[in-house]
Amino acid sequence: MTRSLVYACTCALVLATSVPVVAHHSAAGIDRTKTLVVAGTVKEFRWTNPHSWIDLDVTNDKGETQTWSVEMTSPAFLLRAGWKRSTLQTGDKVSVTLRPFRNGDPGGLFVSVTLPDGRVLGERPAAPPQP
Numbered sequence: 001m002t003r004s005l006v007y008a009c010t011c012a013l014v015l016a017t018s019v020p021v022v023a024h025h026s027a028a029g030i031d032r033t034k035t036l037v038v039a040g041t042v043k044e045f046r047w048t049n050p051h052s053w054i055d056l057d058v059t060n061d062k063g064e065t066q067t068w069s070v071e072m073t074s075p076a077f078l079l080r081a082g083w084k085r086s087t088l089q090t091g092d093k094v095s096v097t098l099r100p101f102r103n104g105d106p107g108g109l110f111v112s113v114t115l116p117d118g119r120v121l122g123e124r125p126a127a128p129p130q131p
Contacts, residue, residue, distance in 0.1 A: 030109045031102045038068055039095045045088035047075050054088060054110065056096055069107035070098050073123045081125050092116055 040058035052072040057065050072078065075085070088094070093116055098108035112122040 072110040
């Protein structure tokens with residue numbers, strides 16, 4: 001093989017494998033025009049890269065329990081906003097503000113959480129108080 005053919009094949013391979021990474025970050029499935037607040041019990045909090053997740057058991061209007069899956073940002077951003085791996089525990093009663101999934105599935109994109117002690121945490125550090 002010639003050196004330019006190897007170079008061309010390498011470039012093609014890099015471009016072909018980079019497309020799924022870009023597609024991963026699409027928010028097309030999120031309705032950013034709506035905001036919901038759901039109250040429930042933490043079923044699981046996953047402190048993982050590239051996104052953390054909250055699974056929240058929520059009682060619907062019929063008295064049935066639904067598990068809502070709430071996608072968050074990475075632990076690196078959460079740490080800067082005051083989070084720890086142990087911020088949410090299984091069994092905690094919380095309220096989560098989110099942008100819902102467009103398809104109506106229970107869940108969405110995280111905005112903030114009100115913890116059992118009343119503190120509110122988001123994904124980014126809070127703005128400093130205005131004078």
